[in-house]
Amino acid sequence: MLQKLKEKLRILKARVKNGNYAYYFWLFPIQQRKIVVSTHYGRGFSDSPKYIVEELLKQKSLDIVWLVKKGEEANLPEGIRGVRYGTKQALKELATAKIWLDNCRQVQSPPKRRGQIYLQTWHSPMRLKKIEKDAEKKLPASYIDRAKRDSKNCDYMLAGSTFSKEMYQNAFWFSGEVLPAGTPRCDILLNNRDSIDEKVRAYFQAGADTKFILYAPTFRKTADTSIYIREFSDLRRAAKKRFGGKWKVLVRLHPNVAYLANDMVYDEYVLNATAYPDIQELLYATDLLITDYSSCMFDMAISGKKSMLYTPDLSEYISKERDLYFKIEELPFPISKTMSELVNKVLQFDEEEYQQELASFNKEIGLFETGTAAKEVAQKIQTFI
Known part of the structure; x- marks a missing residue:
């Protein structure tokens, strides 16, 4: 009382x-x-x-x-x-x-x-x-x-x-x-806005031939980075082998834990994107999104671009953090619980199958985005x- x-x-x-x-x-x-x-x-x-x-x-x-x-x-x-x-x-x-x-x-x-x-x-x-x-x-x-x-x-x-x-x-x-x-924030993902792509590339000093992996995990109550991906070399090599081109990784932490961005490891191929003011612009310029439980996966899907899930703490997250609206295995996004599994998902990515699953999911949720x-x-x- x-x-x-x-x-x-x-x-x-x-x-x-x-x-x-x-x-x-x-x-x-x-x-x-x-x-x-x-x-x-x-x-x-x-x-x-x-x-x-x-x-x-x-x-x-x-x-x-x-x-x-x-x-x-x-x-x-x-x-x-x-x-x-x-x-x-x-x-x-x-x-x-x-x-x-x-x-x-x-x-x-x-x-x-x-x-x-x-x-x-x-x-x-x-x-x-x-x-x-x-x-x-x-x-x-x-x-x-x-x-x-x-x-x-x-x-x-x-x-x-x-x-x-x-x-x-x-x-x-x-x-x-x-x-x-x-x-409204998803309109740009359905419209051609080359100026946004150029803006993002200029910000990160990346050439027109560079492709981006955006790593955007959500936050945990523990507020630390121990569960996040820290090494991206194998992932970059897999993306290059499967899709071709030069790849860089943009790391963007959730605003609730943005202060932890300096705890991550960066180099010329792994760039800190946490302070970039608008994640929608990053999504527009991104070729592959890696996230866990963040809603940005659904924004990316509206554009038809590739999105994959890395969820090493799935059981713990559901028990300690939040229940989920969907069974994560039934989402249209390839899901991995280990880094080796994630790398293999990239190497084995089937674009046609992915687009079919996206279309099925969008029909299931009754998507009516028009741009x-x-x-x-x-x-x-x-x-x-």
Whole structure:
């Protein structure tokens, strides 16, 4: 009983600290053409909101505010006002905006006002790991409290598949409208954007003849790199033998453990890509993705590109971290539990079989990505303002 009381007091203090009772901002009028955006709790200009905003920037009369952590202001494009995430000014901007746009549960937010519209893109709409109500027993009580309040505020969510739409309706404590527009961040994977490929290659000083393996594992609660791949020579040689060309590896750790990036081993063929601002651009330029339980596998699959899973800790992950929505062996991605097995999967990769399995899986989940999601959502926002 005492423990439950302490938890309730802790949640109450967090609500006060994060401005959940800051009704005094209601003294300021709502500005009809103001949109306040945040992604990954202030980490910067990225994910689906980035691509929606790029469309909105074509409308010159909008006041677009992006909430960012210190040091990220310089990375915002022209036409966007950067405001420090977590400040009183950020609360005021939210309280006076017509539109809230986010890809995560809002931590800091004033009471939502009548006439304000909150659109949630979510950061991993098609996913393997169970989340929210489906993983309630494995999530902190403080997060569950925040998630329920956030869903109550939310008016719209975006879905790129029937699977995602049903997940939002069943597991998100959400009673608003799910827009079947697709996933804005995935638009670039369905459209020809050579400028992005050139941008990525310039960033990593790689020639046009270089092919990329992107290694993008998810995080564990233990927050260490012991389970990650550390040596990539055999993998690179296998890729060269099977697919031809010159290969380099881009290593990108999950944002939750980005501080561990320096613990990995790099050389001229293995490059640190954790600080690269937009993983979607990396996926666009990548020829082969290696991940474990990250939702980026599904983004890669939308493009029809090669994706493989390396899961040496599968049993432990399921028991200690999260249950899964799919039996991992039934996914369309070749799966390995050892490095030698992964190397053999690369050497034996069957492109025709892979594409058939992708098509079957996309049909199973009811995929309806068209490559126009950002434009459709931007047009929807225009009707609100």
